[in-house]
Amino acid sequence: MPSDEPPGQDTPDPSHHRPDADPMILPVMLAPIAASDLANPPARPLVLTPELEGRLHPLTLLFAGWNAVRGFLIPVIALFLFGKPTVAGVLLLFPLAITVFIGMVRYFTFWYRIEGRELVTRQGILERTERHIPLERVQDIRIEQGPLHRILGVADVYVETAGGKGPEASFSVLSRREADRLRCTVFEPAMATATPVSGEAVAVPASAPASPILVRKLRTRELVLAGLTSNRMASALVAFAVIWGLADNVLPDDVYERIGKWAFRVAEFVMEQETGQAVLLVSVGCIFVLLFCTCFSVVGSVVLFHGFTLSRIAEDLHRSYGLLTHRSSSLPRRRIQVLEIEEGFLRRMFGLATLRADTAGAGADERGQSRGGRDVLLPIVYQSEVAGLVPVFLPDLDSSDPAWRRVSRKAIRRGTIKGAFLCGLFAAGAILFHRSWIGLWPILLLPAVYAVNVMQYNHLGYSLVERYFRTRRGWLSRSTHVVPIRNTQAIVLRETPFDRRLGLATLFVDSAGQTYTGGGPRITNLPADEARDLARSLAHQASQTRYRW
Amino acid sequence: MDITPPLESRNEVGMTRNAELKNGSNDAEASSEIPAEPAPLVLSAVNSDSPVEFERLDSRVVGLWRLTHAILMGFLLLAIAVGGVFVGLAAGGLWPIVLGVWLLLAGLSVWLCAWYPRRAYAAWGYRIDAKVLETRSGILVRVTRLLPLPRLQHVDLQRGPFERAFGLASLILHTAGTREAVLVIPGLDADHAVRLRDHLVKIGGDDAV
Numbered sequence: 001m002p003s004d005e006p007p008g009q010d011t012p013d014p015s016h017h018r019p020d021a022d023p024m025i026l027p028v029m030l031a032p033i034a035a036s037d038l039a040n041p042p043a044r045p046l047v048l049t050p051e052l053e054g055r056l057h058p059l060t061l062l063f064a065g066w067n068a069v070r071g072f073l074i075p076v077i078a079l080f081l082f083g084k085p086t087v088a089g090v091l092l093l094f095p096l097a098i099t100v101f102i103g104m105v106r107y108f109t110f111w112y113r114i115e116g117r118e119l120v121t122r123q124g125i126l127e128r129t130e131r132h133i134p135l136e137r138v139q140d141i142r143i144e145q146g147p148l149h150r151i152l153g154v155a156d157v158y159v160e161t162a163g164g165k166g167p168e169a170s171f172s173v174l175s176r177r178e179a180d181r182l183r184c185t186v187f188e189p190a191m192a193t194a195t196p197v198s199g200e201a202v203a204v205p206a207s208a209p210a211s212p213i214l215v216r217k218l219r220t221r222e223l224v225l226a227g228l229t230s231n232r233m234a235s236a237l238v239a240f241a242v243i244w245g246l247a248d249n250v251l252p253d254d255v256y257e258r259i260g261k262w263a264f265r266v267a268e269f270v271m272e273q274e275t276g277q278a279v280l281l282v283s284v285g286c287i288f289v290l291l292f293c294t295c296f297s298v299v300g301s302v303v304l305f306h307g308f309t310l311s312r313i314a315e316d317l318h319r320s321y322g323l324l325t326h327r328s329s330s331l332p333r334r335r336i337q338v339l340e341i342e343e344g345f346l347r348r349m350f351g352l353a354t355l356r357a358d359t360a361g362a363g364a365d366e367r368g369q370s371r372g373g374r375d376v377l378l379p380i381v382y383q384s385e386v387a388g389l390v391p392v393f394l395p396d397l398d399s400s401d402p403a404w405r406r407v408s409r410k411a412i413r414r415g416t417i418k419g420a421f422l423c424g425l426f427a428a429g430a431i432l433f434h435r436s437w438i439g440l441w442p443i444l445l446l447p448a449v450y451a452v453n454v455m456q457y458n459h460l461g462y463s464l465v466e467r468y469f470r471t472r473r474g475w476l477s478r479s480t481h482v483v484p485i486r487n488t489q490a491i492v493l494r495e496t497p498f499d500r501r502l503g504l505a506t507l508f509v510d511s512a513g514q515t516y517t518g519g520g521p522r523i524t525n526l527p528a529d530e531a532r533d534l535a536r537s538l539a540h541q542a543s544q545t546r547y548r549w
Numbered sequence: 550m551d552i553t554p555p556l557e558s559r560n561e562v563g564m565t566r567n568a569e570l571k572n573g574s575n576d577a578e579a580s581s582e583i584p585a586e587p588a589p590l591v592l593s594a595v596n597s598d599s600p601v602e603f604e605r606l607d608s609r610v611v612g613l614w615r616l617t618h619a620i621l622m623g624f625l626l627l628a629i630a631v632g633g634v635f636v637g638l639a640a641g642g643l644w645p646i647v648l649g650v651w652l653l654l655a656g657l658s659v660w661l662c663a664w665y666p667r668r669a670y671a672a673w674g675y676r677i678d679a680k681v682l683e684t685r686s687g688i689l690v691r692v693t694r695l696l697p698l699p700r701l702q703h704v705d706l707q708r709g710p711f712e713r714a715f716g717l718a719s720l721i722l723h724t725a726g727t728r729e730a731v732l733v734i735p736g737l738d739a740d741h742a743v744r745l746r747d748h749l750v751k752i753g754g755d756d757a758v
Contacts, residue, residue: 489727490695492693492695495692497689500691512726519728520728535693539681
């Protein structure tokens with residue numbers, strides 16, 4: 001599969017930038033739009049030559065139809081199989097007709113151009129929407145290609161800005177060439193020769209188009225490792241539940257009865273065995289389920305991140321990956337609001353980590369939805385590499401392990417008391433259950449509780465250096481947050497009554513976009529005075545910097 | 550009670566670079582996991598010697614909170630009383646429970662109207678130190694919020710009907726953050742709120758985004 005990817009697609013090919021070489025604009029197709037532009041003809045200043053101008057690819061219609069049908073496909077096939085073709089036909093045709101109509105409207109009215117460092121899109125017949133997006137505000141451009149897109153050489157393009165929820169502009173579909181051109185034009189200020197806007201402080205040096213620097217490539221072996229160590233076991237079960245839910249609508253009614261009978265027979269069979277064999281059978285069943293989930297997780301990881309490449313061109317980070325659906329995105333690195341180094345329990349055991357980053361406004365409302373790998377900057381990486389990789393994302397950060405400052409030692413006592421309380425509850429429950437002193441076994445866990453709390457304390461820390469605030473927490477699974485102080489939006493101190501009795505406080509740093517990094521830097525059990533001083537120091541340092549999206 | 554602060558004088562707070570945090574106890578606790586001598590925490594531009602005093606809200610806010618709580622709880626109690634009568638008519642055995650809940654809520658309302666507003670007022674405070682707005686609030690859980698003013702996106706001045714009756718206003722400060730993106734300062738004198746808003750925006754400066 002990887003062989004049919006266009007080679008070096010992250011390389012800005014200079015030949016793509018010529019504004020006159022645009023095969024997609026067909027004058028014939030523009031004519032009907034010009035006629036329908038009754039009161040408001042397209043305002044195209046003759047002075048400015050647009051750097052880029054275009055319309056959607058004619059295949060838009062096909063993909064609009066395909067997207068509509070896709071959701072119904074499984075039930076429809078099932079209905080055909082179960083002999084209800086009329087219902088299937090209606091189910092298929094009705095959404096198809098509507099979306100094809102919408103797709104047609106979209107195709108014939110959608111139009112975009114880049115001009116004067118602005119991306120302008122326009123669409124609609126009755127209610128015409130014209131949207132101007134300053135290129136400086138563009139956070140990210142994502143290009144996604146499913147298998148069908150790749151065969152036909154087209155792509156979905158999403159332009160993300162800090163504002164709002166979801167993409168600011170989505171192009172579905174553009175030709176792959178056009179998508180690359182769009183991305184190159186947006187992310188290269190050197191191209192802004194037509195209309196240099198005065199006073200625009202563009203942070204990216206306007207040098208000649210730099211060649212991409214490969215940051216990290218992931219091999220299939222590493223992706224398998226990522227799948228084995230991910231906590232995607234749960235998502236396998238969720239996927240199973242979804243399939244079940246779909247099947248529920250179309251399966252004949254007696255399916256449950258049959259499954260129930262079968263399950264009953266299995267249970268009966270298990271019960272008939274001797275105790276040892278029954279335990280064996282049940283554990284074999286559990287292992288089977290576990291294996292299934294692991295396979296699902298590994299396959300999912302490989303399919304999603306196949307051929308993962310992270311490269312850097314000047315100030316922009318480019319990622320491209322995917323076996324079936326090929327995704328690529330460009331992100332200016334100064335847009336990174338928070339960086340998280342996540343080491344889940346399994347990954348930490350194997351010396352692995354995941355890098356996550358948040359940008360402003362990214363995915364504010366997509367909790368629980370499939371993110372297509374957008375939530376991770378680097379899905380898997382060896383812990384030994386992290387120190388070397390962090391400066392790629394935050395260039396002025398001294399990446400050596402900082403001098404972590406610890407919180408109050410009272411954290412250990414507190415955690416142990418909490419744990420002891422839980423143990424006590426368990427013990428009480430166990431005594432009620434066993435009606436014997438054997439129920440006191442949870443008390444034996446107390447030393448372990450204490451040990452865990454000591455380790456947690458040893459790994460809980462923060463560090464405030466010149467331009468960065470870092471927090472680290474967790475022993476078995478660890479998460480480290482790095483937030484540039486210039487991105488600090490607010491600092492919140494919280495003292496619960498328990499905190500106050502011990503003279504402690506929790507500090508929380510708020511920044512734009514905390515969807516993917518698990519809620520941003522938070523540090524508990526700080527001595528209240530220290531927390532106050534730290535908060536003030538952070539706030540004052542932040543107030544002397546400028547925040548740029 | 551005139552609480553209008555001499556706002557302009559606030560800016561004179563120096564940008565003195567403070568030395569380091571008192572960190573004796575922490576150094577002693579550090580073990581082999583973390584280097585024994587962490588770099589001193591450099592606190593910049595914090596004038597911890599003579600910090601600006603916290604400003605209080607307008608004292609009229611106590612009356613406002615009493616009124617709003619009374620109205621809210623009054624409606625709730627009325628609704629439960631009406632519902633309780635019906636329940637009592639339908640199933641006579643349940644009325645002691647309904648009465649108990651109602652009395653509990655009535656007690657809570659008395660507390661909310663009589664005791665809570667005064668305590669909440671005492672707990673509330675805000676101050677502007679250099680370019681940072683700091684607010685504190687909360688009786689049970691104390692919350693301190695610090696907002697670097699250059700991060701201010703926009704400020705709303707809100708005056709509900711009850712606030713207007715009391716001559717009060719609220720300032721709603723928005724940042725680009727996520728969970729703490731909105732900071733509300735309630736119960737300000739209406740004129741003072743306008744001045745405070747202008748002042749905050751002025752300090753915030755041109756951190757345009």
